[in-house]
Amino acid sequence: MEDFVQLLKKLSEARGPSGFEDEVREVVIREMEPYVDEVVVDKWGNVIGVKRGSSDYRAMVAAHIDEIGLVVDHIEKEGYLRFRPIGGWNEVTLVSQRVWVRTSDGRWIRGVVGSLPPHVTPSGREREAPEIKDLYIDIGVYSREEAEKLGVTVGSVVVLDREFAVLNGKVVTGKAFDDRVGVAVMLYALRMLEKLPVTLYAVATVQEEVGLRGASVAAERINPHYALALDTTIAADVPGVGERLHVTKLGKGPAIKVLDGGRGGLFIAHPGLRDHIVKLARELGIPYQMEVLYGGTTDAMAIAFRREGVPAAVISVPTRYIHSPVEVLDVEDAVNAAKLLKATLERTTPEIVEKFLDKRVK
Structure with missing residues (x-):
């Protein structure tokens, strides 16, 4: 777990507001290169790591590197x-x-x-x-x-200007956990991946905070057969907030999104892909929470409706005080998110993907 903490620290303390992600991008490239077959940086600055699998089916994983x-x-x-x-x-x-x-x-x-x-x-x-x-x-x-x-x-x-710090044991605080923790989860999972049944495109996206811009461009380029976004979600498990409004809680595992969004419309995770992730979490004993969030969305919204449509889902890391200088999360939730991502990528075969692509197949 300490190696994840150090990875998150490097990413959190790097400076990268939307449209000016250069410093974070350099960290991502250094951390990604040893674990993929190819790294590409596109015209808008998305970092795309390609790890070839045993088929030509394409999985896209997206986590954004920009901060407000x-x-x-x-x-x-x-x-x-x-x-x-x-x-x-x-x-x-x-x-x-x-x-x-x-x-x-x-x-x-x-x-x-x-x-x-x-x-x-x-x-x-x-x-x-x-x-x-x-x-x-x-x-x-x-x-x-x-x-x-x-x-x-x-x-x-x-x-x-804010340093990363450990509050107590595995609970940490810092700026830009939204979404440097998603990037850390993606990079950490890359280190653990073994045989892949599909080719993976691991994308560190830009300009998410101003309209999901980078993910839109990358999805058009990759045209994936299915996609996963990694992001933070609200953990409002604090005094004065009723339990119904907590959305998620720290220390109870990563969240598997059902839906999110607000006035601009809802993103509803692909039911087949979502249920597949839930099944894997249960089989592997990875703790998880189901997430219904009215307010805010992720790169999955931009990816899902490219071209003919892409089955897309989200694995989230519960985080308190999002969009503040003192965001707080439990590192164990993030590490479990990386384990769940690894399992999803390794166990989503072309046959399973075909079931997502054809709504007639049960």
């Missing part, structure tokens, strides 16, 4: 940076945070999200939640010219 971020849209004359979100933020989590700002020459410099101290906050507004438009980043300069001399411009991207 910010982008500078104005520099005040005093040097403060105004910004807009990349992906889904709760503004409350940004107040008083340290951040990294990417300069025009690719360096990262530190800053902080400034806020008024309570001593001078207008009366009655002390406990108001701020809006992003009212927040700013202080990089320790005194003018717009000084900020620009450091290489900060309109368009500079920003991510949180």
Whole structure:
């Protein structure tokens, strides 16, 4: 389990907001190359590892490498940076945070999200939640010219500055577990894979947080016979939340998705593939949870309805405080997700795939 922890740490601490995933991509390539036959990086930056199996049937596994971020849209004359979100933020989590700002020459410099101290906050507004438009980043300069001399411009991207840490035993915290833990699960499973009945395309996707962009491009290229997405899911097993709304719980195993989505429409996992994964979990004694999530979706949504359609399902890692600087998960849930992924890839034969592809076959 310690080797998984170290892998997740490397991935979590790498900086890669949507559209600027370069640093994470380099980690993924180094970790993936020893365990696949070929690595390809496509035009948008998806990393595709190909591991050939005993048939020409194609399985696609997707986990996204981007994290939510910010982008500078104005520099005040005093040097403060105004910004807009990349992906889904709760503004409350940004107040008083340290951040990294990417300069025009690719360096990262530190800053902080400034806020008024309570001593001078207008009366009655002390406990108001701020809006992003009212927040700013202080990089320790005194003018717009000084900020620009450091290489900060309109368009500079920003991510949180937060270290990975172990809370207790196998429970860990850090930024960007959504979805660096899915990437870690994919890479960890690659290390364990033995004989494959189909050819595997393991894809570290880009720009998931802004519309599932990378997975759409990769699925068109690969045209898989079936697909699995790996991502985090909500674990709201915290004080003040009723059990019905927990979605999943930490320490109870990976989740096998039934459906997810929201106002933009629901993704319903392919029933045959989903039930196949459940059956394997039971046979192997891997603990699991069933996931029904109203809100948020994964790369599976983008993959499932490419071309003639792709049977797609999702294995999720329960995670608390998603889209915050202090996401929390149980490493054992993630390792069990990797074991379940391994079993699915090794035991989904062309004959089983054909049953997914033809709804008339029972």
